[in-house]
Amino acid sequence: MNTNNNENLKYHQQFLQLWDGTLSDQESQKLTELLSSDVQLRQFYLEFMSVNVCLHQLNDPVEDLIGVINDDQLQSKQILQDAIEIDQYRKELLRQQEASKNRTKVKKQAEDQLKEYLDQHEIHQKNNHICSRPNLVQKRSFEKGLKALAACLIIGLCFWLLVTPTSLYDVAKITYSHEAQWGVEPDKFYQDKKYHLISGLAEIEFNDGAKIILEGPSQITFESANGAYLDHGKLTAQVPERAKGFTIVTPISSVVDFGTEFGIEVDSNASVLVHVFKGSVGIRQSRLDHKDFTMIKQGQGKRLKKIDGDLTVIDVPGKQAYFSNQLNKKWDDNQVASISLYQQYIQSLNPDYYFPFELSLESMEGVIGMNGTPKVVSMGAELYKDQTNYALELNSEKQYVILDVFQRKEKRKTFSMMLWVKQINEQTDISPLLYSATFNETGYPVIALYLENQSIVFDSVTTCDRQKDVDYILVSKSDISPNQWACIVVTKKENGDLSLYVNGKHDKTINKGTDCPLFGWEDICLGYNSNIVDEATRGIFDGYIDEVAFFDYVLSSEEIENIYKHDSLAKNKNNN
Amino acid sequence: MASQNKQQQTMDDLTSQFLKHYVENQRRIYGLIRSLVPRCQDADDVMQETTAVMWQKFREFQPGTNFSAWGNRIAHLLVLKHYQKNKNLPSFKPEILDEITKDAHILNKQMTHRLDALLSCLKKLSSDDRELVKWRYEQNTSVKEISQKQNIASHTIYRSLGRIHNCLLDCIKRHMAVETSL
Structure with a gap:
């Protein structure tokens, strides 16, 4: 592929026409053949598509989402649209909640807003089911599912507002455990919720792919599908390529993975021990710290301490065996x-x-x-x-x-x-x-x-x-x-x-x-x-x-x- | 009765999970489909079928695994099926479709960053260009309609949109390169 600007412009123009369906079949065929034979052009085409999809969906995702449903499924469209709006509304409320420390005030405000929203949109709850619009014929399980889904979202939103102010999102799950005793036995791990492993080992997989083996006693809060806050305790992490950026935050530091395996321990004095078994990790004082990462490479170990408000990093011998990625012990x-x-x-x-x-x-x-x-x-x-x-x-x-x-x-x-x-x-x-x-x-x-x-x-x-x-x-x-x-x-x-x-x-x-x-x-x-x-x-x-x-x-x-x-x-x- | 309630609860949980994943990932899946099936109507047909199959097969989806990757696999197969059914459509060879799927999956992973970058880059466009982007993408006006309203030849509009695209793509690349280096 010729990479000069004129060529790029020409291809952009052709891709746009291909997207719009205004290229003739012959021209389309010619272009697809060219794309099949030219790897570089294909990459360019994919980048173009990526931008075009963003442009098309940036401003009206709901419309685009429901746009794929046929006109003969108008009832489903309406239900899905309701459901999506409710879901977006719930997310907005979550954001508001995060932004404010005054949870009670926000909760009350959110309850009022929800009531207003439901009234405005004529969505009513009745016996755990959303009221169907008149003459709704449930022809397909897809439609049934959408109805249930909309109902579920409303119920879930009300439940969140009235009962559980913490996150609804599960971000990790246990994949194996060995003599693990928990403060409260978890089925899944929810975002922003604290968990206490009293003793034993638990292998936990984050939704984005990273796996940790947590060793009791430990206290951990799951911050996202790709990171956690380790208050105290010990864990080893295996991070596949797709979960690169996996982060363990401790009271004094933030350890960011660059595709690796590492062990980390936070002791009762908030001193942190990090060993890298494979690849490398970067350390910062906090997530908001914009200084360069202090890198720890394969086989290296570091002890992190906070002295006079500054993070001090001391070399220590690497010792993988100290950390328990040994569920294999059994x-x-x-x-x-x-x-x-x-x-x-x-x-x-x-x-x-x-x-x-x-x-x-x-x-x-x-x-x-x-x-x-x-x-x-x-x-x-x-x-x-x-x-x-x-x-x-x-x-x-x-x-x-x-x-x-x-x-x-x-x-x-x-x-x-x-x-x-x-x-x-x-x-x-x-x-x-x-x-x-x-x-x-x-x-x-x-x-x-x-x-x-x-x-x-x-x-x-x-x-x-x-x-x-x-x-x-x-x-x-x-x-x-x-x-x-x-x-x-x-x-x-x-x-x-x-x-x-x-x-x-x-x-x-x-x-x-x-x-x-x-x-x-x-x-x-x-x-x-x-x-x-x-x-x-x-x-x-x-x-x-x-x-x-x-x-x-x-x-x-x-x-x-x-x-x-x-x-x-x-x-x-x-x-x- | 208890069993019915339990069944209903399971269904509610399932649908809630499906929607959560779907809303979060539909852009990525649709992006892949558009890359493989550029023409809008065809892509929408495949997206509709993909949505239906994803819903039907959702019980087989393992929570915690990558929903977008799962959806992409289904979409990929349905694209193949679409091309099998519509043999006259200009299409890529199956092996090229495989390659595009793999590459698109990598690009889709960066979708959120790209969107952020795009928002920032749109602000840098001239007011005329922003106006054109608004007509075409925000208001979803076809090139033909813009051409008629503005009394400008379609190919001129395509050329302008191509130039804007080129600028945006360069800008997004720069943006992402800066982010990576940070």
Whole structure:
């Protein structure tokens, strides 16, 4: 791309016309082709779009927001508009509250303003429901949801005004805890609320992505989705790139992260100890301090004290072990070693993605993956320690798990997938193990793996050509015994061979004479078949699933046998 | 009855959460869609469908994770679907759409800063330019309508808007560079 000013102007003009739809199809096509081939121009285009979106939405976000709803949904538009206005109003009141120390006065003022607002907008509360406008026909769940939402906001606003003057926003949550005792047991952490961890450890994830391990006794106030005030106590922080800028404020300093791992302790004399394990952090006396940061780099430690009103920084030896990023303490060394052996072997096979389900479901983000970070989304499922290692526990109460692998790959013609499964008790009904669908109009399944009459069934419908859909059904010859672990591997070759392996041995191969791809984009569900809407016939898997892995190539028989052997050495699922 | 109340409460919580996230992130999601589907009507169709799918699938959204990223993934897939359905539309290749999605996601993260910068930069425009921006963006008047009202050729207005855009973009970049260096 030529970057001179005239060129820029020309492209800006064309982008505007593209946006307005005033370019001819031919010109649009030409421009999109140019954008496809020129990385620099594409970046320029994105920057333009970013500015244009800001310009279009800067002055009237409500109008733009509801502008996307069709005219035939006028009732929904009105409800949504009400809801949005109420939400904005609530935010404004929050801002007013923050700006004033005289909370009672503001509260009274806000109550009056709310009453006036509701009267003006003819919004009335009745039995916890917003009064619908006349002749409102609830055709769609979306509309119903919007109504409930508007009602909820009004109720929430009144509740906030009358009962809870603190923030309504939760900014962090507990992802794991070890013998943690709290002053008041929190379910979530709300903005500007103080929490007291009396003893034990708690792993807490902020909404913006940073994770801390707080060690009791500590007192902490969550200031935002990306920062907290540590009054006293000790914590370690792991901050991913997206949460860069994560800040821990202490009584004498402000520690700003630059993408790192660090530990911080505030003692009873308000002296602060900071150690950086990875990356670097910057220290300032306070958030309002505009002086340059004092940087602490990897491996360094500093003791911060306030002497005569000034922040004094003293070098101390770095010692990571002093800080508890060791929730892993609950693992004994041998077990860590054995799991590591098994995982090393799987890693050596270069999986596309791999979910070992160890430690905690919430810590699964960042498992092996070449592009992006697939992660686990638990829908009530938990980990359960089975013999010597942890596995995913699923039953009607424990619900299911989604492996978030959105956009990871195009459909593929070759693949291997592996999982370990142990069914509790014998079941003759269909027990869904794994399900993945493409995001197409019909919602056809691409892969469904289930247990039926003690056999493994792999069912798949190809979607590459709707006129020639091919249904693969592969039923194992071997019986899968209840209450015993079984290692299941399915491979698909480019020539159409679809093979099933049970406990390291080849079980069956079929070929439907098609090279259609089988693997799609959609998330992968474990223990749940989202394609069957009827709860009664969907089936429930009652048991354990572990070591789910996907490969974008065909594993050899030897590799599949090795997986089984390695597991017997490392994790003892193998019953031999 | 208790079960009904509980169900209603769950629904209320769910809708409240959805709105909170949606209002906070819809600009970002819409921004992505506009980058992938530049034409307004098409983009609005995709945005509408995206909103509906997000609402339908909201139970699957894990609280605490990135709502905007989640919405962007859905939007991305619906853009692909939109292009599959409307094969005659000028469109990017799927791999380019992937790249744009990734880049737009990075840019969208800075949306709040960009908005702040934009507000500041708008003040630096000449009064004539500000007037044009007001017509086009605040009052949402089309270029064609401005052209008719002002008796100026459309391409002249596009050229002016292009120049204003260029100035604003430079100004925003400078603004953000200064902020980063602080």
